[in-house]
Amino acid sequence: MQDFASAAMVRLLVRAMAAHGLVPPPPPPGADGLAASHVPLAYKRSVVEAVLHQGGLGTLLQLAQRVDVLAGDPVHRALLGATGVPELMARWQRLERYVHSRHQVSTTASAPGTLALHHHARPGVREAPHPTESLAVLGALLGASQALGVRGLQVEIGTSGTADRRLNLPLQGSAIAPAELHAQLAPLAAQGAMGHWTLRWEPHTRTAATPPALQPQPTTHLCDALPWPPLAHQLARHVLHDPAAQHTVDALAQHTGLTRRSLQRALSQRGLSCRHIVTEARSRVAAQWLLESPHSLAEIGFACGFADQPHFTREFARHVGLTPARYRQAFAGAGGPGSLKLSI
Missing domain, CATH: 1.10.10.60 (Homeodomain-like)
Structure with missing residues (x-):
């Protein structure tokens, strides 16, 4: 699968581009299109390039957070069934294993209200994630966390070795213009530090209910006809x-x-x-x-x-x-x- 990418992530970006008035590239050929589990890696990169050309890194991060555009997809339902950030990460990591993702997110440290994460190549994959790929994955995780109602969410991008370039972003109650966000993210991309993240949130608090428009719709009656106690x-x-x-x-x-x-x-x-x-x-x-x-x-x-x-x-x-x-x-x-x- 080294020449293919996850179609779910690409669907998210393509739909978010359309919702924001941007123009995505034509869908990949084939009957399945973006409904398949994988799309050609070249197509994924063409989508990312289109976002960068029309908006920059800040726009890419903001579009990737639009998990609501996946409503109705099985991946959306599975991820938004999580009860908080740790379980969301566990489900995301299982998704990566399931679709044989070329790259993976590993937890490097954890504490109540904190997760340190690293987006890197799987064993046997020589090509490390491109900074834009890491940024898109981070955006999807942030968007899903916010959809779950996680409070006080913020992310620090970068490592201890890039102290002068680490970026701390509060995700709630703040609005950073895409151009300004691009200027802050570009040095991290140049340093190759985009795949190191620390998520922080308010622990030991009940998360707000997922908005009805985003809420997965379970079907709980499917076994009712079985002769069970x-x-x-x-x-x-x-x-x-x-x-x-x-x-x-x-x-x-x-x-x-x-x-x-x-x-x-x-x-x-x-x-x-x-x-x-x-x-x-x-x-x-x-x-x-x-x-x-x-x-x-x-x-x-x-x-x-x-x-x-x-x-x-x-x-x-x-x-x-x-x-x-x-x-x-x-x-x-x-x-x-x-x-x-x-x-x-």
């Missing part, structure tokens, strides 16, 4: 509300108010397990995405909480009877919303 349906609705979350046995037990052992015993008496319920719920919401959207298998699998593409393919086929690709090929367009074909 009330406890299993309670768990399924919980999973369907945020399938991308890490639904461990301990987390599910905490949700029900039962001990881990009591929950497992109650389910096993009906021939069920936490794993079966979680995978069933995830498979059903994945089936809905496959039928009703053009989004790639990789993005759908990520948004539904599967660990990677083989895991998605294996578990979906086990519960539905077909692989995700064959399921979409067989049934997409065969019925309206809600007409899921599950061979269970």
Whole structure:
């Protein structure tokens, strides 16, 4: 995948450009276009170049924060299901692994209300991120954090070795003109320090509710027709509300108010397990995405909480009877919303 880039990031920039009256380059050829999981790396770079030509680095950072333009996409739903910055970062890092991103964001230090991050090349990838690529990723993370209602959010760009060029940006209650922001960012780009960030926010406070226009819309009824006991349906609705979350046995037990052992015993008496319920719920919401959207298998699998593409393919086929690709090929367009074909 070294010659390809994540389509989700490119979709964000292209849609944000259009929303701000800028002109994006023509979409890449092919039937999938920007609905695929990857686009040619050359196209991503052409989009970034178009932003820089029409607005500069400041405009790039501001456009990348417009995560609202991804509303309706599976990646948007998965990221905005996070409860705060640390979980958002965990979900972002899982997305990078899932789509085999050439670059990754690693956490180098953490404390309550603080995360130090580094955007760098994956092992085996020789080309480091271009400063503009790092800036776009940073913008998306900042935009998602703000959409989650994180308070007191600010970012410091640069490293301890570039003390004279470190840039501290308060993200809330401040408006920096794109041209001024470009002038502040350009030295960091020249030094190669754009991929080092420190995020700070107010810890131990409840985040504000995500605005309804940005809020992911879960479908919690997809397992209601199954002949399960009330406890299993309670768990399924919980999973369907945020399938991308890490639904461990301990987390599910905490949700029900039962001990881990009591929950497992109650389910096993009906021939069920936490794993079966979680995978069933995830498979059903994945089936809905496959039928009703053009989004790639990789993005759908990520948004539904599967660990990677083989895991998605294996578990979906086990519960539905077909692989995700064959399921979409067989049934997409065969019925309206809600007409899921599950061979269970």
